Amino acid sequence: MxxxxxxxxxxxxxxxxxxxxxxxxxxxxxxxxxxxxxxxxxxxxxxxxxxxxxxxxxxxxxxxxxxxxxxxxxxxxxxxxxxxxxxxxxxxxxxxxxxxxxxxAPADPKRAAATLKAREEAVESGMRELRLWLDDQIEAGLAEAPKHGYGHWDRMAKRLVDAKAGAAASAVAALPAAIRSAHWPEALLERLSLLHLLVSAHEAGDALDAPTRAAVRARIGIAVKAGEVLSEGERVRDTWRVLGLRDAPTEDGQMTARRVWLHGEKSGRTALFLSFARLQEGPRAPFRAGTEVEAEFAFYPDGHRIVPVADTAARTASPPEGTTVAEALDVCAAALAADPWRDTWPVVLAGAAPAHDGRWYMATADGAALPLDTDAPWTLLAVTGGHPCTVAAEWSPRDGLTPMTVWDREGRVHPL
Known part of the structure; x- marks a missing residue:
């Protein structure tokens, strides 16, 4: 053509x-x-x-x-x-x-304050209604859940959308997926419990520490604009190593989200760059796995998501320093303590190799292992040849380990 x-x-x-x-x-x-x-x-x-x-x-x-x-x-x-x-x-x-x-155009302070107040009141009303609805689900018994049609869940989700709590609405709309899983009672109860915890955390308000409070507001759907982050957010300048990226559909299935994980050499901070695109498009990100950038980032209130302050120049980086499985899980546990609703966190394993024992794992020399989230890790096997290597991956307690980047024995980088 x-x-x-x-x-x-x-x-x-x-x-x-x-x-x-x-x-x-x-x-x-x-x-x-x-x-x-x-x-x-x-x-x-x-x-x-x-x-x-x-x-x-x-x-x-x-x-x-x-x-x-x-x-x-x-x-x-x-x-x-x-x-x-x-x-x-x-x-x-x-x-x-x-x-x-x-x-x-300069914003009208009075109008902005009135808009914010109305938003907060709507969210509060929606979260109160969500608490009552959750109580009803437990009182009715989990055995009743499979009998409900999608309308049962959609009505509550739509109510939360009306209450300006879009992220909470997406979590409610995703509940039927838990019922379709193999161990659905446990999966459904876990998700209902996380929603209950979200309501309780919202009610706690300023009694929470700042990062957890910011995480609660984000999980409800109270967004912070990038302009506000650039003007008011914490800024950190460092050498940032790009650990890897992963594309995944959003909970509503309407868009693709690209998560890019970076690690600060001096600060030790974990940074997350998020970009979105329609399903037919590929999300854009100014970072490439296996490189490092000297850059200043403005952090969202949750302390992890970032907005780059200016364009950055990347250079090839050496493999990152990996950890043991136990050390990686400790880091993930600390992240979950601040944001219990987080379902993924980056880990870097040193000397890890694919292993099979009924299902696939990434195993280290000390015998520890984390299960992979796939039954056919052919690309990972082809890149590593079954040999120990450094692997940057996303860990999800629910789904398992998803490798993002591999550094082979010669130090060459392989984005997966």
Missing amino acids: AKPASWPESGTVAAPEGATSAVWGACKGSGAKPYLAAVHLDGAGGPAYKCSCPSRKIPCKHVLALLVLWAQEGVHTREEHPEWVGNWLSGRVERRKKAEESTA
Whole structure:
């Protein structure tokens, strides 16, 4: 498709400084009308894509073919472009301008305080209702849970959405998944208990320490904007080693979340960079496994999630210092003590190798092992060859160990 014959019409749009601002084209398709594709190259936050084809992939094959053709110098600058291209580009510029104006506009302190008060009251009401609902589930008995349809759980979840407690709503909506598991009574009781603990922690309010209080608010769904973190959050400058990254769907299944774990060389801090994208797209992150960056991070109130203060330059790093299984579990236990609702935490194991004993494990020379979250770790086996290595992974008490990065015996890095 990336050949001139497939594109009867194509062209580029020049920016005021002369660089290429956008690429557009009309591609021959199976129907009578061509597919109209365009790429805004200097869009805020990265390129933006548009195509009239019905594909749900973004970017679609027509956009990719157009970019390949342009990279091969098969698309030439034209002084004029079709009306649909101009409308799309001007609309994007206008939306960006409005967003910048709204960000720059000073906030009304009284209005902001009133909005915050209304939000807190709505959340408090929702959490009180959640406590009553949880009591009802226990009084009715767990044996009744499989008899309920999805509407039983969705009604409470929707009530929490109305109460501005979106994260708590997602936790309620995920309860039917626990009922479908093999040991569903234990799984359901565990999740109901964590929700009960969340309600109790919210009621405790300022009696909690600051990091745990921040974790509670995040688990309820009271978000802190990145701008607030940059202006008010704790800042730490350090050499940050990128341990690894992992993509996973969000609880509602609507988006993909990318978790990137970093470790500070001097501070000893664990940092988490989160990015999100629609299911058809890949989340972006300015970090690559096996590298290190000299950077300053602004930390969210929970003490782990970060916002990079400025662009950073990465360099190749040596393998990180690993720990034993017992030491790794101690670190995870400390993280869970501050945030009992956390389901993953990064660990780095030294001298660990895949082992099989009914199921797959990562085992160390002292005989300790952690179960893997997969029954077929073929990529891990291929990379390690069964030999001991340094492994950075996510540990979940519920799901097991998910390797993210492996450093082999020669110190070479292998992102998984």
